[in-house]
Amino acid sequence: MVSYAVCADVGSTWTKVAVLDLADGTLLGSASGRTTVGTDVLHGLDAAVARATAGLPGAAAAPWYVCSSAGGGLRLAVLGYEELVTARAGHQVGLSAGARVVHVGAGRLDGAGLTALRAARPDVVLLVGGTDGGDAEVLTANAGRLARARFRVPVVVAGNAVAAPAVGELLAGRGVPVTVAGNVLPSIGVLAPQPARAAIREVFLRHVIGGKRLSRGNRFAGLVRAATPDAVLTGVEVLADRLGGDLLVVDVGGATTDVYSVLVPDERDSGPGRPAAGTLWRARTVEGDLGVRWSAPGVVRAAAAERLLSPGEEEPLAAVAGTLAADPGRLVGGGPERVAERRIAALAAVLAVRRHARGGGAAGQPGRDLREVRLLVGSGGVFRHAGSGAAGLLDGLLTDYPGGWALPRSARTVVDVTYVLAAAGLLAAAHPGAAGGLLHRHLLAG
Numbered sequence: 001m002v003s004y005a006v007c008a009d010v011g012s013t014w015t016k017v018a019v020l021d022l023a024d025g026t027l028l029g030s031a032s033g034r035t036t037v038g039t040d041v042l043h044g045l046d047a048a049v050a051r052a053t054a055g056l057p058g059a060a061a062a063p064w065y066v067c068s069s070a071g072g073g074l075r076l077a078v079l080g081y082e083e084l085v086t087a088r089a090g091h092q093v094g095l096s097a098g099a100r101v102v103h104v105g106a107g108r109l110d111g112a113g114l115t116a117l118r119a120a121r122p123d124v125v126l127l128v129g130g131t132d133g134g135d136a137e138v139l140t141a142n143a144g145r146l147a148r149a150r151f152r153v154p155v156v157v158a159g160n161a162v163a164a165p166a167v168g169e170l171l172a173g174r175g176v177p178v179t180v181a182g183n184v185l186p187s188i189g190v191l192a193p194q195p196a197r198a199a200i201r202e203v204f205l206r207h208v209i210g211g212k213r214l215s216r217g218n219r220f221a222g223l224v225r226a227a228t229p230d231a232v233l234t235g236v237e238v239l240a241d242r243l244g245g246d247l248l249v250v251d252v253g254g255a256t257t258d259v260y261s262v263l264v265p266d267e268r269d270s271g272p273g274r275p276a277a278g279t280l281w282r283a284r285t286v287e288g289d290l291g292v293r294w295s296a297p298g299v300v301r302a303a304a305a306e307r308l309l310s311p312g313e314e315e316p317l318a319a320v321a322g323t324l325a326a327d328p329g330r331l332v333g334g335g336p337e338r339v340a341e342r343r344i345a346a347l348a349a350v351l352a353v354r355r356h357a358r359g360g361g362a363a364g365q366p367g368r369d370l371r372e373v374r375l376l377v378g379s380g381g382v383f384r385h386a387g388s389g390a391a392g393l394l395d396g397l398l399t400d401y402p403g404g405w406a407l408p409r410s411a412r413t414v415v416d417v418t419y420v421l422a423a424a425g426l427l428a429a430a431h432p433g434a435a436g437g438l439l440h441r442h443l444l445a446g
Contacts, residue, residue, distance in 0.1 A: 004062035005431065006049055007423035009068045009228050010035055010214075012241065012294075012327065013254055014381070015044045017052040018061055018423045025427075025437030027418060029056055032431055034329075035070055041324040044135045045223075046254040065426035066220075069228040071212035074204050077103040077122035077153075081129030081138040086159070089185040093193040094156070095284045097200040098230025099124070100256070108138055109145040118151075123208045124200060125153055127167070130160030143167040147174035154207045158196035159183035160185045166425040179203055201230055229258060232379075233284055235425030236260045236433070240282070240440045245374040248356060248408070249421070250349045250397070252380035254293030254328055257352040260284045261368055263400045283368065292341060296321035303347045306354070317343065347395045355396050357405035373408035377443060379416040390415040418442050423434045 003022040008015060014034065019029040031051035036044035045066070053059035076099035080087025083106035094101045101250065103120035105113050117125070125146070128382040129139035146155065147170055154177040157164050161183050168180040210221040228233075232251065240247040240262035249260040255296030262282045289298035299320045303309050309317070320340035324330070332341050359367040376394055383390045394413045401407070420442045425433040 004053075004056065004059045004423060005427060005434070006059070006062050006064045007426050008049065008064065009067040009231070009419070009422045010041055010045055010066060010224075011253075012037075012070055012072070013118060015041070015048050016418065016419050016422075017048040019052050019062070020423065020427070020434060020438060021057060022427075022431050022434045023442065025321035025424075025431075027420070027438065027442070029053060029059075030418065037070055037214065037232050039178070040216055041068075041070055045220075054072065064223050064425075065225055065227045066223040066432075067228040067231040067422055067426055068209065068214075068224050068227040071214050072100075073122060073229070073385045074099040074200075075123045075439065076082065076100065076126055076200065077105070077117055077120055077124070077128075077346045078126045078128065079105045079117075079142050081105055081108060081135060081159070085188070086130065086141045089191055090126050090158070090196075091348055092191065092283060093184045093196050094126055094200070096193050096233060096282065097287060098204075098227035098233065098284075099200060100286055103271075108267075109142045114149055114151075115144065122153055122161055123211070124203050125151075125155045126196065126200065127155050127157045128159045128196075129182050130163065130183075131188060132161040132183050134160060136163035139163055140167055140170070143170050147171050147176060150174070152176060154178070154203045156181055156196060156199045156203055157388045158182065158199065161186065172420070177203075192204060197230075201226055204230075229284060229286075231422045231425035232258070233260055233282065233413065234428050234437070235423070235439065236422035237282055238428050238435050239375075239377075239443060240439055241326045241419070242444060244376055244438055246372040246408075247375050247377070248370055248373045249379060249395070249416075250352070250353060250379040250412070252345050252348050252352075252378075252382055253291050254381075255288070255291045257287045257348045257380075258284060259287075259316060259352045259356040260371070260400040261356065261370060262367065264372070283356075284431065286351045286353070287348075287355060290352050292345050292348065292380075293324050295323045296344050298410050299344050299348045302351050306351065308347055308350065314341070320344070342382060342386060342389070342393060345380070346396050349378070349394065350396045350400055350403070354400065354403045354405060357403075367405060369406065371406045371409050373411045375443075376408065376411045376413045377416055377421075379419070379421060383415045384417050384418060384419065386415075390417070414443050415445065 078090040087106040171178040181199035
């Protein structure tokens with residue numbers, strides 16, 4: 001008898017479902033439909049699962065593995081000791097945990113900083129600062145400020161390990177939901193993301209999903225196991241392990257373009273150029289102004305600023321971008337509008353990878369060395385619906401010679417047509433064989 005798993009991603013616009021054979025990761029069924037944020041997300045999820053499992057005996061009893069970015073996903077604020085070291089380290093770790101980092105503060109939190117923090121409306125605050133046994137003053141002072149301000153947003157403390165327990169007690173004593181995790185920067189140049197990443201995931205599941213009121217009752221909150229970008233990054237990590245080399249993934253969405261890269265540590269991990277904030281070898285960046293729907297006008301503006309557009313191209317492209325942003329749910333037909341949409345997607349990919357490779361947009365920071373990337377994966381609805389022309393949308397990344405970053409020397413391109421990265425990430429812990437088999441079959445074979 002076949003043992004099934006139902007994997008679902010409840011996105012901000014679309015809900016995608018895949019039914020897998022747990023023996024080897026074979027994809028047995030799939031379906032997608034609108035995310036029903038306006039009523040109850042379970043309406044759309046249940047309908048998509050019913051379509052994906054139709055005709056599969058016993059699939060109705062299969063376990064569900066769900067990730068979600070509905071309702072804006074996970075909004076994270078980072079408060080650090082010093083901008084170029086611990087705050088930057090916290091920023092990197094937050095992105096790797098599947099969050100959209102909406103605020104980064106450094107140093108003692110003053111009145112203006114507290115106002116800016118509140119205005120960012122984070123779901124979670126990541127409080128970092130000091131290496132283990134190092135400075136504890138700023139970490140303690142910032143925790144005290146949050147406690148006195150009656151700031152009730154959940155806090156993950158991932159700073160100086162000597163001071164962290166007392167900081168946690170201080171916040172908890174004032175009624176602030178708090179989780180203490182290992183230091184993201186235990187020593188200069190050593191970045192340890194996993195404990196904080198796991199803590200942020202748990203806080204997301206415990207506090208954020210239910211708080212977004214996406215569904216009546218507790219069933220949806222009980223189904224969700226990760227934020228979608230966190231699940232995708234886990235899938236990317238599994239794919240990189242299978243590949244045995246450097247990997248780059250570009251996910252172009254309606255509102256953001258996410259870039260994931262996994263590098264194999266080697267001689268790049270030593271020497272005088274090693275960053276004080278450490279190197280995150282498995283990293284993600286999020287470009288909130290680059291997308292093919294809500295953020296389409298931002299793509300055109302950024303492309304013009306970087307001189308990526310041909311003469312006379314900006315005005316007609318901007319007109320289509322404005323139409324897409326005004327009606328994000330519209331389905332683009334054929335003809336000039338489809339051509340323009342694909343052009344916007346290709347530009348978003350180039351712009352996002354430029355920023356990722358240059359250092360995630362942080363001035364003065366070392367970039368990502370992508371020269372040894374062996375596999376370039378495109379993801380997102382535009383790529384999946386482009387048919388035989390999908391791989392061509394990625395060509396610009398391999399020929400972006402004036403982009404200010406070192407191009408991959410010999411990368412193969414592939415498109416995640418069947419949307420397997422998120423599904424593999426969801427299955428990775430409980431069913432690693434199925435996760436690896438799924439990725440090998442759809443992204444590595446051939």
